[in-house]
């Protein structure tokens with residue numbers, strides 16, 4: 001049984017509603033990709049075996065095109081290849097951020113060599129990382145243009161934060177959520193990252209209050225809110241449990257000092273947790289909301305939480321974000 005049939009079968013124990021299925025092309029879809037570096041090639045592990053390659057067709061074409069050119073430049077220089085063990089790529093679609101990670105301190109001569117490579121390849125920002133060291137050769141933040149409906153948003157991300165990996169499915173995920181919203185007033189969003197859903201969804205709600213525990217994500221979100229001149233989003237660096245505690249007025253948070261929580265009339269809660277799923281506190285919090293939107297990268301914890309939140313599925317979409325792998329992404333609207 002393939003992964004989609006397997007999930008549909010498990011889902012049928014919880015609902016009669018049939019999921020909408022959204023597929024992705026099997027190549028060119030990954031807007032971020034991480035490789036090891038060994039024997040002067042990129043490496044990755046597949047089926048417990050190390051594979052060596054000069055390029056891969058799975059990442060976005062702009063990354064695929066860059067891979068062999070960057071590899072040639074790295075291999076041309078002892079300084080660039082020595083003690084290099086990982087190369088991570090991200091793209092906005094027009095520009096690439098490449099993070100080179102080393103087992104050695106990076107000195108002035110490395111900086112000059114990296115700058116030469118960056119200048120010669122174009123549309124590339126290099127970041128060098130080593131223990132307790134981060135060296136920016138180009139710009140750290142990437143501006144992604146998110147086109148959704150007739151609007152366009154600029155969303156900042158960098159190599160320290162989560163961002164939606166599949167650009168083919170990203171706008172379909174936003175549309176799937178917005179087409180099912182009933183009587184939206186204010187939105188509480190947990191695990192908001194750097195705002196991949198926050199910004200586009202804000203146009204559908206009066207106000208949004210978004211929380212997340214990664215300080216880099218919250219910094220980027222606040223900058224993107226300004227960049228897009230949006231005035232109906234407030235955000236705070238709070239973990240899921242701190243958000244639950246703040247909403248229950250259990251204790252004051254200095255990080256909320258300029259935010260009037262009483263002014264919100266929440267109609268929806270949106271959660272997009274990591275693979276571990278929701279904490280008990282978040283499950284308890286969710287029960288105060290009429291409508292819940294659950295985005296999950298782990299069907300197992302999604303089905304576990306579905307029982308715990310005691311809700312019915314109104315609609316559900318399966319997004320095959322990583323073709324030819326066992327992963328699926330699920331978005332459910334729960335009443």
Ligand SMILES: C[S@@+](CC[C@H](N)C(=O)[O-])C[C@H]1O[C@@H](n2cnc3c(N)ncnc32)[C@H](O)[C@@H]1O
Pocket residue numbers: 162163164190191192193194195196197211212213214217238239240241272273274297
């Ligand atoms: C799957 S990502 C979703 C991010 C965002 N919704 C997006 O699509 O770009 C999960 C996010 O939860 C954050 N996170 C992890 N554990 C958390 C916690 N205990 N409390 C709050 N946020 C957490 C991570 O930093 C990450 O940004």
